[in-house]
Amino acid sequence: MDKAAIDSIIEKYESKHENIIAILQDVQTLENYLPEETLRYIARKMELCLTRIFDITTFYKAFSLVPRGRHVIKVCCGTACHLGGSVSNIDQIKRTLRIKEGEPTEDRMFSFETVNCLGACALAPVVAVDDEYHEAVDAGKIEKILSTYEQEEDK
Amino acid sequence: MKIPIIIDNKMVKVDRGTPVLLAARKADIFIPTLCYHELLEPYGACRLCIVEVVQNRQRRLVTSCNYPAEPGMEVFTDTDPVRKIRKVLVELLLARCSEVPVVQKLARRMGIETSELKKKETKECVLCGLCVRFCEEVVSVSAIGLSNRGIEREVTTPFKTASDTCIGCGSCSYICPTGCIEMVPDKTPGMREMHMGKLTLEPCTNHYQCENCSTDQQFLNNLKKEVTRFRDTFSRFRNQES
Ligand code: SF4
Ligand code: SF4
Ligand code: FES
Numbered sequence: 001m002d003k004a005a006i007d008s009i010i011e012k013y014e015s016k017h018e019n020i021i022a023i024l025q026d027v028q029t030l031e032n033y034l035p036e037e038t039l040r041y042i043a044r045k046m047e048l049c050l051t052r053i054f055d056i057t058t059f060y061k062a063f064s065l066v067p068r069g070r071h072v073i074k075v076c077c078g079t080a081c082h083l084g085g086s087v088s089n090i091d092q093i094k095r096t097l098r099i100k101e102g103e104p105t106e107d108r109m110f111s112f113e114t115v116n117c118l119g120a121c122a123l124a125p126v127v128a129v130d131d132e133y134h135e136a137v138d139a140g141k142i143e144k145i146l147s148t149y150e151q152e153e154d155k
Numbered sequence: 156m157k158i159p160i161i162i163d164n165k166m167v168k169v170d171r172g173t174p175v176l177l178a179a180r181k182a183d184i185f186i187p188t189l190c191y192h193e194l195l196e197p198y199g200a201c202r203l204c205i206v207e208v209v210q211n212r213q214r215r216l217v218t219s220c221n222y223p224a225e226p227g228m229e230v231f232t233d234t235d236p237v238r239k240i241r242k243v244l245v246e247l248l249l250a251r252c253s254e255v256p257v258v259q260k261l262a263r264r265m266g267i268e269t270s271e272l273k274k275k276e277t278k279e280c281v282l283c284g285l286c287v288r289f290c291e292e293v294v295s296v297s298a299i300g301l302s303n304r305g306i307e308r309e310v311t312t313p314f315k316t317a318s319d320t321c322i323g324c325g326s327c328s329y330i331c332p333t334g335c336i337e338m339v340p341d342k343t344p345g346m347r348e349m350h351m352g353k354l355t356l357e358p359c360t361n362h363y364q365c366e367n368c369s370t371d372q373q374f375l376n377n378l379k380k381e382v383t384r385f386r387d388t389f390s391r392f393r394n395q396e397s
Binding site: 039049051052053054055058 | 297300303
């Protein structure tokens with residue numbers, strides 16, 4: 001845990017309780033996920049009850065209490081994507097990476113989660129990796145998409 | 156400033172902003188509740204206290220425990236839509252905890268014998284939030300909270316581990332209408348532990364034996380000292396008077 005960095009994030013938001021969501025978002029960007037130790041530290045530092053922080057971090061899907069991969073795959077399960085076959089995309093991802101939803105791969109390269117709508121229904125079925133949207137994905141394309149990220153890392 | 160409002164054709168005078176539920180109680184009109192408690196802020200979770208309100212010529216369904224009384228408003232507590240909604244709610248509650256006396260009583264009062272819905276368990280958390288709010292607002296500890304969302308929502312401590320702030324007062328267990336937070340004897344005689352749904356809480360290293368606890372002894376001694384001091388001053392004051 002990088003205490004100095006976390007302190008400066010808290011400082012940036014003037015340690016105000018109403019800014020807790022923004023603070024947690026920045027900390028998650030910093031640490032990739034929200035470790036228990038860090039949350040306990042923030043609670044002490046901000047004099048905010050740990051119960052409240054835990055409730056917030058478990059309420060919003062955008063927060064993760066477990067480590068995430070360096071690349072986060074988001075599979076859209078909205079109506080259009082569901083009809084277009086997002087279920088088989090999910091199966092394919094699980095098979096290829098041998099992980100469950102919300103769980104990182106052994107090398108921490110990928111983790112994947114499902115989301116309810118990415119707001120890009122015209123591109124259905126959508127699979128987003130980090131901030132990049134891949135359109136009209138079918139199970140056959142999954143491996144190819146993932147391998148581009150692996151190659152990038154190898155460079 | 157007192158304002159008049161009309162509830163089921165009866166006129167009641169209450170302070171502006173008083174929850175409609177309390178106004179109705181003042182007029183001896185029964186509205187069922189589950190998540191409301193006099194000591195706590197209204198929460199609006201159980202929806203049982205639903206009523207129809209006519210305001211500015213608009214008719215709306217609202218929860219009376221957290222709906223403020225305003226001048227010129229008229230309230231109906233027993234209309235068809237209200238009855239229909241309450242019936243569904245009670246049936247759902249009955250399916251969730253069929254053996255909880257509070258729920259059974261509510262159901263009987265509404266003329267429901269058994270729920271047609273499939274039974275899940277005999278007693279289960281109904282997410283009324285009473286325990287969480289009591290721990291926060293009255294005990295001022297906030298050891299438990301409502302985490303997750305949707306069907307995964309549950310009462311639990313942070314990280315679902317033994318809480319380091321819970322003082323083991325048992326308030327949550329006392330106030331829980333469904334009896335799903337229990338303080339039970341431990342395997343060791345004379346010891347207690349807490350069960351919170353699927354979670355067992357063992358936060359107190361002294362197993363809640365408050366009577367034998369050194370923390371409490373210290374507190375009691377201080378208290379005794381304070382009381383003696385108060386009595387002394389008080390008697391001196393009285394002697395001066397006479
Ligand atoms: S026993 Fe613990 S969790 Fe329950 S009300 Fe008391 S302090 Fe809160
Ligand atoms: S544990 Fe009991 S008091 Fe707490 S939310 Fe569940 S039913 Fe309500
Ligand atoms: S008593 Fe009003 S919603 Fe529960």
